[in-house]
Amino acid sequence: MAALTDLSRLSLNQITTQKWSVPEAVEGCLEAEIPYISFWRDKVAATGLKETARLVREAGLKVSSLCRGGWFDDATKEGRLARLEDNRRAIEEAATIGTDVLVLVCGPAASKDQDTARAYVQDSIEKLLPFAAGHGVKLGIEPMHPMYAAERSVIVSLGQANNIVKQLNHPNLGVVVDVFHVWWDPEVYNQIEAAAGTILGFHVSDWLVPLPDILMGRGMMGDGVIELRRLREAVEAAGYFGPIEVEIFNQAIWNTPGKEVLARMSERYLEHV
Amino acid sequence: MAALTDLSRLSLNQITTQKWSVPEAVEGCLEAEIPYISFWRDKVAATGLKETARLVREAGLKVSSLCRGGWFDDATKEGRLARLEDNRRAIEEAATIGTDVLVLVCGPAASKDQDTARAYVQDSIEKLLPFAAGHGVKLGIEPMHPMYAAERSVIVSLGQANNIVKQLNHPNLGVVVDVFHVWWDPEVYNQIEAAAGTILGFHVSDWLVPLPDILMGRGMMGDGVIELRRLREAVEAAGYFGPIEVEIFNQAIWNTPGKEVLARMSERYLEHV
Numbered sequence: 027m028a029a030l031t032d033l034s035r036l037s038l039n040q041i042t043t044q045k046w047s048v049p050e051a052v053e054g055c056l057e058a059e060i061p062y063i064s065f066w067r068d069k070v071a072a073t074g075l076k077e078t079a080r081l082v083r084e085a086g087l088k089v090s091s092l093c094r095g096g097w098f099d100d101a102t103k104e105g106r107l108a109r110l111e112d113n114r115r116a117i118e119e120a121a122t123i124g125t126d127v128l129v130l131v132c133g134p135a136a137s138k139d140q141d142t143a144r145a146y147v148q149d150s151i152e153k154l155l156p157f158a159a160g161h162g163v164k165l166g167i168e169p170m171h172p173m174y175a176a177e178r179s180v181i182v183s184l185g186q187a188n189n190i191v192k193q194l195n196h197p198n199l200g201v202v203v204d205v206f207h208v209w210w211d212p213e214v215y216n217q218i219e220a221a222a223g224t225i226l227g228f229h230v231s232d233w234l235v236p237l238p239d240i241l242m243g244r245g246m247m248g249d250g251v252i253e254l255r256r257l258r259e260a261v262e263a264a265g266y267f268g269p270i271e272v273e274i275f276n277q278a279i280w281n282t283p284g285k286e287v288l289a290r291m292s293e294r295y296l297e298h299v
Numbered sequence: 300m301a302a303l304t305d306l307s308r309l310s311l312n313q314i315t316t317q318k319w320s321v322p323e324a325v326e327g328c329l330e331a332e333i334p335y336i337s338f339w340r341d342k343v344a345a346t347g348l349k350e351t352a353r354l355v356r357e358a359g360l361k362v363s364s365l366c367r368g369g370w371f372d373d374a375t376k377e378g379r380l381a382r383l384e385d386n387r388r389a390i391e392e393a394a395t396i397g398t399d400v401l402v403l404v405c406g407p408a409a410s411k412d413q414d415t416a417r418a419y420v421q422d423s424i425e426k427l428l429p430f431a432a433g434h435g436v437k438l439g440i441e442p443m444h445p446m447y448a449a450e451r452s453v454i455v456s457l458g459q460a461n462n463i464v465k466q467l468n469h470p471n472l473g474v475v476v477d478v479f480h481v482w483w484d485p486e487v488y489n490q491i492e493a494a495a496g497t498i499l500g501f502h503v504s505d506w507l508v509p510l511p512d513i514l515m516g517r518g519m520m521g522d523g524v525i526e527l528r529r530l531r532e533a534v535e536a537a538g539y540f541g542p543i544e545v546e547i548f549n550q551a552i553w554n555t556p557g558k559e560v561l562a563r564m565s566e567r568y569l570e571h572v
Contacts, residue, residue, distance in 0.1 A: 135524075138524050138525070138526050139526070140482075140483075140485070140526070144485060171445065171446065172444065172445045172446070172483040172484070173444065173445070173446040173483075173510070173513075175482075175483035176483075176506055176508045176510070176523075176524050177508055177509060177510075182483055182484070182485070183485070186485055209413075209448075210413075210445040210446075210448035210449075210455055211445070211455070212413070212417060212455070212456070212459055233449055235449045235450055236450060237446070237449070237450075237513055240446075240510055240513060250449075251408075251411050251449050252411070253411050253412070253413070
């Protein structure tokens with residue numbers, strides 16, 4: 027398995043430097059010669075949508091994705107409609123800041139009934155697709171680790187995400203493969219192959235042993251047990267040669283100065299991904 | 300969906316009253332009129348194997364299972380052999396205390412290579428089966444939640460467990476369905492159906508939201524989001540009418556007096572399972 031030889035596909039997912047504002051993250055990427063960035067909507071809102079768009083354009087950075095749409099289900103009809111409407115705003119924001127990928131977190135069930143919630147996720151995505159297509163934005167279903175099934179996403183495996191993509195069969199729909207969420211799955215390599223042509227993103231981090239925390243326990247690449255290079259080569263074999271986002275939720279990393287984080291993640295990216 | 304009307308299938312998995320010794324747990328079950336108990340090997344060792352066997356026999360309790368064999372993989376050949384040998388001791392212990400089910404935790408990989416570890420688990424089970432059959436003991440593969448993939452079990456779904464059972468096709472091999480480990484899986488009902496005739500145990504607890512802890516975060520039935528009754532009826536539709544173990548890792552419950560725990564679990568069992 028061959029290492030990557032340069033940073034030309036590296037992307038900073040903004041959550042990795044959680045304390046940085048949009049201008050700080052843009053500046054950090056420029057200095058560290060990281061060509062891509064992925065933004066979070068709350069950070070974009072804090073800086074302003076147009077200002078964010080201007081900053082990245084002037085910096086010459088490419089935007090790999092916007093995080094995140096989804097969170098469809100709600101206990102009330104009004105709540106559900108408001109969430110769909112919020113997804114339309116997210117699609118507009120993605121188009122404005124210059125990315126064609128909106129990452130979807132396919133939210134938890136509003137009741138105990140997982141089946142109904144799963145079907146509702148698919149219906150919601152179907153409803154959004156024409157709007158997304160009209161804005162040149164693709165929706166990326168990111169299956170999440172099953173430990174987030176109750177609180178974040180009823181889509182818990184790449185197989186499930188692939189099924190939705192297959193059933194809806196729309197050019198603006200695909201999957202986002204995050205190693206932290208899928209590494210444990212004995213079907214992951216088959217399902218990456220099955221996702222050929224529909225992979226919209228590839229996210230890296232690592233699974234620490236012991237896992238320090240359910241949400242905040244992700245590690246820097248190389249510090250855990252995930253076969254990162256094998257997974258990267260698998261998505262490449264499936265035709266994905268787009269940006270590779272480093273997305274790490276980890277308080278210790280968030281507390282580290284951003285410049286150090288970018289230096290370390292660049293080094294680890296070349297060494298382990 | 301119909302509630303259970305009596306406690307005739309209820310089993311106390313000893314971990315739920317972690318502070319109780321074997322004699323205390325046996326006495327507790329008798330007083331609470333819980334007909335089954337499941338033991339943990341460390342507790343059995345503390346009381347003594349023969350003494351444990353005598354206590355349950357005299358109490359007239361039925362033993363639903365022994366926890367736990369497995370943990371097969373190791374970095375060294377000697378380590379692997381020692382682990383296989385330890386599984387033979389566990390099989391003997393199960394036979395001695397009068398249960399025909401040894402629960403297997405299909406241990407973590409000794410390296411990053413999950414595929415090899417998965418194959419090694421299957422090989423190890425295959426090696427143990429003649430010994431288990433000779434002792435009248437069945438090996439129950441318990442798929443564990445994917446969040447334990449790195450530290451506890453490379454078997455993370457019922458589908459995977461079913462595949463091993465199908466491939467080895469041995470009357471002394473089956474699966475143990477624990478709702479905490481499998482509830483998130485969109486395939487769980489299909490796979491319970493596929494497991495018909497090979498289900499050796501059914502464990503209940505609940506998934507709390509938010510999950511308080513990775514290992515110690517299980518909840519009492521009814522306190523979380525798992526569709527317990529639907530899962531119980533699914534295993535029944537697949538032909539399983541054996542004991543239902545309550546297995547809860549939770550410090551607050553461990554700190555509660557055992558009698559209170561047994562009263563609450565009996566009540567919740569009738570109400571929610």
